[in-house]
Amino acid sequence: SFVTDIMCILGILGIILMIIENEIAFSQINNNDTSCSWSIKIIISFTTIVLIGFIFQYHRLRISLDAINNSIGDSRATLTNKKIYLIVFEILICAIHPIPRSFPRRLKTSVENISSVSSASTSYSLSYIDIDIALGLPMFARVYLLCRFIMFHSHLFLDASSRSIGYLNQVSMDYFFLIKAYLQQWPIRCLTTFCIIVFLVGSWCLRACDYTSTNEHISMLDSMWLFIETFTTVGYGDIIPSTYCGRSIAAIIGLFGLLSTALLISVLIQKLLLNRWEKYVHNFVLNIQLEKERKIQAANIIKFSFQIWCMKKKNTSVCSISYFRAQRRLFQSIDLLLQIKQEQRKLIDSCVDQIDLISVQRNTSVETYEIKEQFKIMKVKMDNMEEKLVDMNMNINNIINDIQKTLNMLLNKVSK
Template identity: 30%
Template sequence: MRCRLRKQLFIKRNKICEVSLALGLAGLIFVIIDSEITASNGDSNFSKTHPISLLLRTLCVLCTIALMATLVHYHATEVKIALIDSGADDWRVALTTERVIKLAIELVICSICPFPGTGMMQWPYIHPDSRKATMVDVPVDVLLAVPMFLRAYLLCRFMVLHSKQFQDAATRSIAALNRISMDFRFVIKTMMADHPLRVLIVFTVSFWVCMSWMFTQCERYDGHLPAEHYYLNSLWFIMVTFMSVGYGDIVPNTYCGRTLAITTGIVGAGVSSALIAVISRKLELSRAEKHVNNFMADSKLTNQRKNAAALVLQQTWLVYSNFFINKILQIFKIKFIHKYKHSCGKGDELRLRHHQRRFLQAISEFRRIKWDQRKLQERGNLLLDVGKLHSEMHETLWEMHRTQDQFIAQVDLLTQKIVELQNTLKQQQHQQHRHMLQNPSQSYQRGMSSAESCESGLILPQSTLITGQPTVTLPMVPSLTTLPVRSTTASAVDFADIPSGSTNIPRVYPDNGYIRL
């Protein structure tokens, strides 16, 4: 019953969200139409006192009132859902301070709208040439129309409630188990992970159009340019400010326009950073592509290493052949180069230095190639180590689960054996008890014989308790400590360590006044 009621409330909440979004957009459209037909551009015959303008603003007020009612209804539905989730009965339990503050903020944002009879106001206009401020007449509807774009949060709520992640019950359950809230941040991050370019393009175009219209409303009432020029200039200014270019050919002349320019710059910086991150992630090579590039680079470095080694040998042979072969043939042993420096000509010495430089360069090149091969191998090992670590973790977890299952099976078997042992002991006790109840005389005779055996064999007696019958107290054997042994008592003997009922009890023999066991 509770699940069915909760599902019905979920469907109802989605419908309320759709209605609130439609009312918010309808009021915004009425305001845009009213602002465009009553703009002071000299070509319009409408004014703020025209019946059409009054009708449009009246419709906007009615939509705003209906929107506020739907917001209250929406939060009331959320309170009911919270009551079902918590199992409480009183609605004041789910009505938290955070929810009240959130409702108050939403009502304040959505209550802002132009209404009939607002009139005109004056605000400063800064001339771009002289930089002097003059007061111009501006309708009050401009200040009330610009904040109406804050109703865009209703679109964010609509996206959350109609997303695949929120509508799927399994996804919501998994998110709840992992302590992840299904809010707008989670939905937009998921969309950015799946379709990053599409999300950024849609947001950029929407933000560009909305901010251009608001900037036009702030800058159009000086009366110096036609209306179409204001729109084109606003589109250009918002785009260059959004991209953090700022040519300076168009500047805002009102404080409202400057505020919008600052907001555009901040949002544009964030979107540009996100775009760079998305492009960087798209340009990153996959693991297979990295393996291909590593293989090609390794083949290239191997060939270069072979060529460098061959060059080292070649230069070594040239140095050797130019200056040592003749001397070796003469003296049959190798001499150092500096010993024959004076015997060589100028050309031979220059040729020697040239081959020595080539020889050292070949050695350096060979070492550099070896170092590049080592770095490439480490980079390839890093890719392999990640996959190897993943496989080892998977094998370790599988082995842990298998060991845990075996341990649980052994514990279950041990528990079963303990239960069987307990049942066996209970059956034996029950049989002994029933036998004692049926033959009480034999139990008494057995107790007397035990007492006699205690007297003869020094067996410690035990009292027998017969359930359901009077308690039979057997005569106790006198303690050995009271028996005289050559005028000496066996006080040094401690029978506390002898278990009761034991038949292997050593006898006590007197030996020269001492107790010998």
């Protein structure tokens, strides 16, 4: 946990310093370096080297822990090609940063030279991108360190009982599981945090990649407006990306906008759905209404059947309007009664969900176990009764034999 905390701090610090360095360069002519920006690049390089060292330490501890969990003596045996590729990929992501070049020297340039240079300058081409921006934008990938920080400080990950239950059920307590758990627990909070982070990062990336007609970076407000247009897939066209870099960032923002819209719709659907008890109350009220309608239609069937019977007793013509009307109402009541019964069956089916089925299965299992135990007890009692009956039979046979012997002795004495 301590190593991940330091990695997260160094990663976020590098991103902040990169933004500050580029903002200083944006204020200069042709994005020239200053002594201040050069010093910040030195600090970024130092923090990057320290971060890579902590990455090696983190993976060394993780490989050692895997070896201990799997009872392996040599920790190198746990290394696989996939783990090696992931470690190399993580190091490459964290190693990319604006590299300090030669120390900038002050050039005494007159105002006339500056104005002549600015007047003679032409607009940048579509493929233009500053080297510091090209090396600075990939640094936003270090945000994954924040995700690792959240994982190692989550109560689900730190709780030994929850991890044991997950291990027994073959559920790994990784970052994707935590994301799904947090989206289930706090959907609005997670979605809002995600959109704010994407908004700030995407707006600054658009500012860094896009230029005005005077070769200056667009303002932060304009980049925010361009982000909103792209994120919401509106695209008014008043501000457009001026480079391939800006177009690439806009395409990525559009994909994030579609993903956020899908997440927002799922969250709204989850909030609008009735919970289990609300569904029970709603179905109970509907069932009462359907029961009232069923009784009304059953009474109408009896009433119209009685009317038709009375008309037949009075020898009313079958072709008369009153007879036809009563017969039509009778058939309508029968049809409505069948529809109400069908709706009641559908209501019962919709009320029974997976939780009810699981509870019924659990209760059935408990009752089956109790019945089995009772059968075992009955079997033991039957065996005891059988043994007692055998003993009684033997005693009765012995008594009969004794009586016979006694009678034989008496007969012998009488005969003498």
